[in-house]
Amino acid sequence: MGLLDGKAAIVTGSSRGIGAEVAKFLAAEGAGVVVNYRQKAPRANKVVTGIENDGGRAVAVGADLTSAEGPAALVDAAKVNFGGLDILVLNASGGMESGVEEDYALKLNRDAQVNMLTAAAEAMPAGSRVVFVTSHQAHFINTVPTMPEYEPVARSKRAGEDALRELLPQLEAKGITLVVVSGDMIEGTVTATLLDRANPGAIEARREEAGRLYSVQEFGAEVARMATADVPSGHTEYVGGADYLGVAG
Template identity: 60%
Template sequence: MSQPLPAGSLTGRTALVTGSSRGIGADTARYLAQAGANVVINFRNKAPRAEKLAAELRELGVEVLTVGADLTDAQSVAQMFLTVEETFGALDILVLNASGGMESGMAADYAMTLNRDAQLGVLAGGLPLLGDGSRVVFVTSHQAHFIRTTPTMPEYEPVALSKRAGEDALRERVDELTARGIGFVVVSGDMIEGTITATLLERANPGAIAARKESAGKLYNVSEFAAEVARAAVDPIPADHTRLVGDTSSFGGR
């Protein structure tokens, strides 16, 4: 796994990545730590996996905190940021990576609760710790980002609509964030091979991944997309606050 950020470029900084015990979140945390950042690994219920990643990252010489929190529970989120404040005092990078909505057995409004309401709740909780020069990164998919203009698979539509609602709600905070010196960027990617979402979509719609790969020419894997998320935490912010990763030719509008 090549390092997308220069070693030492984030020394002394602290980053929190939601949903980072596995997948894109874990690799994003790994890249930030490789660049010298202290890292907060947030997980919902996979403590052993989070601790395993933490042990790996501590070998890099950075401080790592693991915090279990249900992002849909305001008290849980408040406790998470209290722990972060007690440990590090402040945050420089907040990556809103955690999402879902295709899990079985959840309430009908769970996707919207997690992908919109919880994202706003985490931002609100982290805001007191974010200072001038800090960065907030929201991770989404082309299928969600472009859902207003380009239909997606029926199995994914509730998630796509809820993630777009979350993106829109966060964008409404941009002027406030900018006034505080906090940068905001949305990172949108095509289907990512190896993610839980891709696996669930493939199960519901066999052949979906192969069809999308043929159409796009290439699909990013988890580590490749995570590298783009990590870069978004430090690169200059595009004028439209949007970093599009991968092919967008089959999606209309921005």
């Protein structure tokens, strides 16, 4: 028996990277998982196949969270395929990609997060859990500077966290808890790759400062763990970057 037998989860941005690992961990505990992708259906289908081959339940659903209909499509998929929704992992983020509109980071990292949670909360029973994934660089952006290439994204993600925290009273009234997971830079993520491309040597420098960086799988395990952790609503779980936390106070 898994910790999440009979439960249903949505993991946004889960066709690869951290989101894919979180989806696998939740499925391994018995949850039916909606694997969300924006454009790359083959990658999402590969994640689903892997989960199913391991005896789990999952479905791939294409949805752009910045669109009006995207969040509702994911919630509907959870209800149709798994009978409801108990866990929402807000993992999708971006803003460093080339060719996106100027305000895309804020649309995705703040507005879409709020819209996704608002749509999900309507279907989530008391006892449900929401997990928001962020970075130390974003979480502490108001007190600790980050590299200029990442600052606009960091500020948009901090704005998203603040907007979600403003919903805590409404979530509490429904019996839904919100937990934030803040991590140091993670080896092998798209963000780390783009940062290193924009600022060569940035990841190596951060690795030396921190001593080591978490892998995608290691961080994914920590995010998944917070789906059932016995912590109060509004709790922030810090992963890695002890030196960073010391500077941030």
